């Protein structure tokens with residue numbers, strides 16, 4: 518098991534964003550987290566990465582308790598995320614954005630450029646080779662030196678995934694990666710997430726694009742008002758009457 522979410526609750530003042538939610542993810546799975554707006558999906562990402570601590574419950578990653586660990590330590594253990602809104606460095610090139618992702622977990626830690634020690638320069642070279650390879654993976658080889666704000670929307674979204682992958686995650690958290698994408702961009706995203714799976718990386722996906730979720734995911738948890746409404750395969754979820762009434766019926 519890669520991730521085990523056990524009885525997680527989160528209160529913000531009087532709001533119960535999550536109540537007693539449990540689920541677990543097996544290695545190599547693409548796991549969907551779906552539900553209506555405000556159901557608590559992003560809050561669950563914030564619990565896993567400890568942007569905020571849970572009010573109660575435990576999170577285990579690869580058999581190790583990570584509840585309460587500092588966010589950078591959680592990144593170092595191999596969990597990386599993207600955000601609902603694009604958070605690229607808009608004035609930096611595609612390559613530079615990916616390098617920042619690599620440095621977030623690299624041993625040298627700092628952006629050493631040509632002035633660093635020999636081992637920092639070797640590390641820099643390794644990260645550059647990797648950035649090139651990741652840009653190829655996400656279909657952006659032609660845009661290595663393009664300033665990210667000049668990329669098309671779908672390309673920026675894929676660049677975010679490349680940046681997240683640069684930290685060598687074992688678990689990738691994607692928060693609505695298809696939001697705002699047109700059909701062909703969504704198709705490209707589908708193939709990209711599949712390629713990520715082929716590399717042995719486990720993915721937890723928040724997404725409102727139901728055809729994409731149903732096509733991609735091995736398993737799905739549905740949240741509703743902060744509670745787990747259902748869990749199962751795409752087929753089970755699509756046929757679950759409670760899920761249809763609470764969410765799918767309105768899509």
Ligand code: ATP
Nearest residue numbers: 529532533534552553554555556557558559560561
């Ligand atoms: P969406 O699909 O719209 O992104 P979501 O399922 O990701 O929704 P969350 O963003 O997790 O939902 O929000 C769950 C609930 O928790 C909402 O009522 C939200 O207003 C509340 N909430 C989330 N973060 C905070 C915060 N930092 N402070 C106060 N309330 C919050």
